Amino acid sequence: MIHITPGGLGVHTASFVAGLPVAFGPRDEPYRAVAWKVFNQVVAALLLLLFSPLMAVIAICIWRVDGAPIVFAHYRVGMGGKVFPCLKFRSMVRNSEQVLQELLRSDPAARDEWIREQKLSNDPRITPIGRILRKLSLDELPQLFNVLRGEMNLVGPRPIMLCELPRYGQVRWHYLSVKPGMTGLWQVSGRNSTSYEERVELDRNYVEKRSEWLDICILFRTLGVVISGHGAQ
Numbered sequence: 132m133i134h135i136t137p138g139g140l141g142v143h144t145a146s147f148v149a150g151l152p153v154a155f156g157p158r159d160e161p162y163r164a165v166a167w168k169v170f171n172q173v174v175a176a177l178l179l180l181l182f183s184p185l186m187a188v189i190a191i192c193i194w195r196v197d198g199a200p201i202v203f204a205h206y207r208v209g210m211g212g213k214v215f216p217c218l219k220f221r222s223m224v225r226n227s228e229q230v231l232q233e234l235l236r237s238d239p240a241a242r243d244e245w246i247r248e249q250k251l252s253n254d255p256r257i258t259p260i261g262r263i264l265r266k267l268s269l270d271e272l273p274q275l276f277n278v279l280r281g282e283m284n285l286v287g288p289r290p291i292m293l294c295e296l297p298r299y300g301q302v303r304w305h306y307l308s309v310k311p312g313m314t315g316l317w318q319v320s321g322r323n324s325t326s327y328e329e330r331v332e333l334d335r336n337y338v339e340k341r342s343e344w345l346d347i348c349i350l351f352r353t354l355g356v357v358i359s360g361h362g363a364q
Contacts, residue, residue: 167343171285175278186272189220189264196260197225202273207290210310215282217290217311218273222261223254230256248327249295268357274313286346287312288334302331305338319352 179186190201203223204216224230234255235242244251257265264270277283283290290311296303316333317325325333337345 167284168281171278172281174285175275179275179279182272182275185269189269189272192260193221197221197258200225206292207311208293208296208307209282209290210307212307213282214293215277215280217283218276220264220270220273222258222264222270223256224258227256249292268318271313278313282310284310284312284346285314286349287315288337289315289317289330298327299331299334302335305335309338309341314349314353316349319349319356 193201200221203219203221205219206214207217209215231245234251235245241251261270274283278285287309288306288311291299291306296306299306316337317330320333321329
């Protein structure tokens with residue numbers, strides 16, 4: 132296909148990733164990287180203004196139903212291995228770690244699922260309001276502040292915990308080469324209905340074939356996924 136770049140007219144190949152068209156180009160050129168960072172931060176600021184009334188309502192609901200804290204910061208691995216506090220509206224009980232450890236000790240099936248997927252299909256830690264927030268992905272709205280701070284992008288690999296990095300094998304170098312995202316190929320390709328290995332492969336595919344066009348396509352597809360609630364837990 133013919134692809135117009137700021138440097139002139141060039142010929143690039145094209146393919147598809149998870150059903151989304153990908154245009155290959157020099158995404159890592161310094162000036163394009165800076166421009167894309169500014170784009171992410173400007174869009175994040177606009178979305179914060181747009182969703183601020185909704186975020187205020189969510190905060191009040193969490194506080195009235197289950198008290199503080201309203202926002203939960205869980206540490207994730209970012210670009211270059213830098214660990215940062217990934218922000219979410221609290222969707223779990225306040226003693227979630229204690230509940231998890233007790234469940235893993237008493238329920239072998241849950242323990243196996245946690246080891247395999249790092250997630251639980253029937254998670255007793257999630258509050259009633261938390262299930263609604265997760266269903267609609269509203270618990271992730273505070274991550275817009277992570278994008279503003281330059282710790283995340285709107286689109287990227289799923290942010291993972293440090294203990295998960297060894298499970299990525301050689302793909303960990305793909306993961307560490309970019310910023311994690313609020314949404315990504317995993318979120319538009321089945322979310323929690325995919326296996327852990329499939330999520331790792333989706334992250335690898337995204338990093339290898341990422342482009343501005345792919346990011347924009349993922350953002351638009353994310354709207355449909357959020358509305359339908361497909362794959363949410």
